[in-house]
Amino acid sequence: MTGxxxxxxxxxxxxxxxxxxxxxxxxxxxxxxxxxxxxHHLGMSxxxxxERLSEAGLPAGQxxxxxxxxxxxxxxxxxxxxxxxxxxxxxLVERTLCEADRRGIFVAxxxxxxxxxxxxxxxxxxxxxxxxxxxxxxNSADPA
Amino acid sequence: MTGxxxxxxxxxxxxxxxxxxxxxxxxxxxxxxxxxxxxHHLGMSxxxxxERLSEAGLPAGQxxxxxxxxxxxxxxxxxxxxxxxxxxxxxLVERTLCEADRRGIFVAxxxxxxxxxxxxxxxxxxxxxxxxxxxxxxNSADPA
DNA sequence: TTGCATTGGTTGCACGTGCATGTAGTGTAC
DNA sequence: GTACACTACATGCACGTGCAACCAATGCAA
Numbered sequence: 025m026t027g028x029x030x031x032x033x034x035x036x037x038x039x040x041x042x043x044x045x046x047x048x049x050x051x052x053x054x055x056x057x058x059x060x061x062x063x064h065h066l067g068m069s070x071x072x073x074x075e076r077l078s079e080a081g082l083p084a085g086q087x088x089x090x091x092x093x094x095x096x097x098x099x100x101x102x103x104x105x106x107x108x109x110x111x112x113x114x115x116l117v118e119r120t121l122c123e124a125d126r127r128g129i130f131v132a133x134x135x136x137x138x139x140x141x142x143x144x145x146x147x148x149x150x151x152x153x154x155x156x157x158x159x160x161x162x163n164s165a166d167p168a
Numbered sequence: 169m170t171g172x173x174x175x176x177x178x179x180x181x182x183x184x185x186x187x188x189x190x191x192x193x194x195x196x197x198x199x200x201x202x203x204x205x206x207x208h209h210l211g212m213s214x215x216x217x218x219e220r221l222s223e224a225g226l227p228a229g230q231x232x233x234x235x236x237x238x239x240x241x242x243x244x245x246x247x248x249x250x251x252x253x254x255x256x257x258x259x260l261v262e263r264t265l266c267e268a269d270r271r272g273i274f275v276a277x278x279x280x281x282x283x284x285x286x287x288x289x290x291x292x293x294x295x296x297x298x299x300x301x302x303x304x305x306x307n308s309a310d311p312a
Numbered sequence: 313t314t315g316c317a318t319t320g321g322t323t324g325c326a327c328g329t330g331c332a333t334g335t336a337g338t339g340t341a342c
Numbered sequence: 343g344t345a346c347a348c349t350a351c352a353t354g355c356a357c358g359t360g361c362a363a364c365c366a367a368t369g370c371a372a
Contacts, residue, residue, distance in 0.1 A: 038296040042196065045300075049193045050242035052186065067358085091320065098194035100360050105322055107358090127320040127367045152182040156189075211328085234351065244330050249352055251328090271337045271350040 052155040059151050064144040065114075069107055071148055072097050074116065074141040077133045089128050116140055196299040203295050208288040209258075213251055215292060216241050218260065218285040221277045233272050260284055 053068055060066045066074070076096050080088050094104050108131055111117040116137035122128040133141070197212055204210045210218070220240050224232050238248050252275055255261040260281035266272040277285070 034297070035293050038293065038300055041300055042296050045189065045193060045196070046242060049189060052189070069358090089320090098190060101321070102323080102361080103359055109322090110358095122320095125320080125368075129321070149179050149182065152186050153178075156182055156185055213328090235349095245351070246331080246353080247329055253352090254328095266350095269338075269350080273351070 048156065052152065055151045055155050056148065059147050060144055063147050064140060066140070066144055069097060069099060069103075070111060070116075071141070071144055073104075073107060073111065073131075074133065074137055074144075075148075077117065077131065078138065078141050082132065088131055089122070090131055091128065093131060111137070192300065196296065199295045199299050200292065203291050204288055207291050208284060210284065210288055213241060213243060213247075214255060214260075215285070215288055217248075217251060217255065217275075218277065218281055218288075219292075221261065221275065222282065222285050226276065232275055233266070234275055235272065237275060255281070 056068045056071075060068060060071050064071075073093060076093060077088060082088070090101070090104060090108065093108075094101050097104065099107065108117060108119065112119055115134060118132050118134055120130045120132060122130055200212045200215075204212060204215055208215075217237060220237060221232060226232070234245075234248060234252065237252075238245055241248065243251065252261060252263065256263055259278060262276050262278055264274045264276060266274055
């Protein structure tokens with residue numbers, strides 16, 4: 025099965041890689057959602073946004089453009105808009121107008137948001153270590 | 169930042185790996201859903217189920233237990249039940265009673281299902297080659 | 313100025329998903 | 343036989359998502 029059809033082996037490799045990626049993604053994102061949700065009332069994407077905002081390291085009051093967030097978090101702009109809405113309602117971020125271009129908005133962490141992120145971060149790292157690091161990611165945390 | 173805290177570097181590696189996985193998953197699954205949807209009226213998970221059924225290589229009329237399908241496709245049991253319902257309504261699979269254990273069901277490909285899978289398979293492989301193979305997966309197919 | 317294309321963000325809607333629950337069938341103990 | 347725990351699948355419901363449509367602001371051209 026290795027020399028007859030030049031396309032078949034490459035396909036098999038690709039499919040195997042894709043399935044492995046699917047399995048690791050499913051196990052990790054599921055575990056992440058569960059742990060972050062139970063312990064910190066955060067979804068996976070919520071945490072990801074808080075992390076980006078925290079990494080930006082902007083002084084309190086300053087924020088990131090929603091557009092810039094959408095580039096790093098893999099969400100549609102509508103989903104991001106609603107996600108920011110949720111975080112804002114929870115008091116974790118603030119929307120502020122962008123003076124330079126009044127179409128845009130800045131999204132900034134509040135103190136509560138910074139605190140929540142600091143609390144949730146160890147959980148996030150633990151789950152990653154448990155599912156990506158170990159080989160136990162096979163069937164440990166499927167949605168089923 | 170490399171010798172002071174023994175946990176920090178490992179964390180950074182894990183996070184980097186996780187973000188890479190997220191990016192590749194988002195790009196590939198999004199492209200897959202779009203291409204399979206446009207060209208073959210199939211979702212990613214639908215195709216995955218058809219593929220598992222096809223790989224089982226059972227004689228026409230025989231099928232897989234829904235439970236066995238749930239193990240390989242990363243879906244909850246309820247999601248799988250509805251997915252099978254959709255495929256059945258589309259005439260691509262058939263539900264048949266399991267005589268031995270009448271709680272269970274067999275899911276079997278119909279001829280139409282086999283045909284649809286054969287048609288969709290090259291598209292699936294092309295997308296995989298285009299997003300997993302190339303380094304162009306960075307920003308080519310985000311939902312945004 | 314007016315007009316038009318483009319960009320940034322929000323909202324109506326349909327859809328797929330997971331959780332909890334319901335229903336039918338199985339196996340075991342009494 | 344009856345009762346009870348358990349399994350396999352289906353369904354009600356709430357929620358997050360993407361798409362398309364929308365509105366406001368900007369930039370450019372005539």
